[in-house]
Amino acid sequence: MHNTLSTLLIAGTLSMGLSGITLAGPREDLLAQFASSAKAANPAFQGFSAERGKALHTRNFTSGKADSPSCTSCHGTSPLAAGKNATGKVIEAVAVSVTPTRYTDPAKVEKWFKRNCNEVIGRECTVTEKGDWLSYVISL
Secondary structure (H helix, E strand, O other): OHHHHHHHHHHHHHHHOOOOOOOOOHHHHHHHHHHHHHHHHOOOOOOOOHHHHHHHHHOOOOOOOOOOOOOHHHHOOOOOOOEEOOOOOEEOOOOOOOOOOOOOOHHHHHHHHHHHHHHHOOOOOOHHHHHHHHHHHHHO
């Protein structure tokens, strides 16, 4: 009886439609936090841009470490493919479509942004840069 009732309740809920419900995940939560911080820092903030994220990913910087002037130095030119760090260790593809477990742990995301931004750009990334880049790799 209990299983039948549960099944009927679930079926009834599904038949009512869930199209108006948005289920957020860890990446969306992280982007929402970044957006809130970006808006607080700059009231004119209009949202993140995957195009700006792509430009950040491929841009060469002179202010970071000489052996890693861009994200592509380690992650490769295609976010859909694996990369290699300076010691030759394979780095999984940064595109979520290829590595769906990426960017689900906010502490790890922050750890790697801090490390990689300092090495490549020579400073921590702004919250807008983080959101743009994350939007880019999620969009692939």
